[in-house]
Amino acid sequence: MLKLHHVPGARSCRVIWLLEELGGIDYVLETHRLGDPQLRAPEYRRLNPAGKVPTLEDGDVAFFESGAIVQYLLERHGRGRLEPAIDSPARGPFLQWMHWSEASLMPPLGQINAHKFVLREADRIPRALELARRQFAKVLAQLGDALAGRDYLVEDRFTAADLMAGYGIVLARLVGELPPGPPALHAWFERLAARPAFERAFRGGFGIA
Ligand SMILES: N[C@@H](CCC(=O)N[C@@H](CS)C(=O)NCC(=O)O)C(=O)O
Incomplete structure (x- = not known):
């Protein structure tokens, strides 16, 4: 099960938007607020040293950067949707x-x-x-x-x-x-x-x- 660290309105919305476009992917949100001490806590800093969102946890792997997360989800779950083929001029x-x-x-x-x-x-x-x-x-x-x-x-x-x-x-x-x-x-x-x-x-x- 994917877990997305999210703040309403933040760049994590890009990831939710993608997940919802693709559909059928199980994920849970851990919702924070900007300025939340939780985002400064060492447990969260181990996942995302800048204390920002989004962070995606996929099993034992955790990583950040909204663009990288979007690309990763397309690769894992996109089945060619929402992106041009690798050999397309686009x-x-x-x-x-x-x-x-x-x-x-x-x-x-x-x-x-x-x-x-x-x-x-x-x-x-x-x-x-x-x-x-x-x-x-x-x-x-x-x-x-x-x-x-x-x-x-x-x-x-x-x-x-x-x-x-x-x-x-x-x-x-x-x-x-x-x-x-x-x-x-x-x-x-x-x-x-x-x-x-x-x-x-x-x-x-x-x-x-
Ligand atoms: N380049 C990063 C930027 C992440 C970022 O700046 N996130 C903001 C919310 S949109 C954040 O968590 N800010 C909290 C803070 O700076 O303490 C990405 O695309 O994921």
């Missing part, structure tokens, strides 16, 4: 958007959150917030350009790359940082949000202790 772009979602889309959003909400007020730097917003606008434009004239990021069908990037848009919207355009990005996001598995992944709200 494979490279698929991996690109999978990794871009965490490596390029999330960092400026993390900086925005830090300087808007998370850091103590004395540590928040208006200039850092402004620079992060500028950087976020650039990566959002990349996503908007990629979606112009298409319904999904690769292969004209929903894949795990949409799910990885879609989480960033959920967060941007939550913190009031999603601009009104471009239309292709918003239309794509509405397609994602209409999926039943999306609703199941985010129904727990956002877990700030």
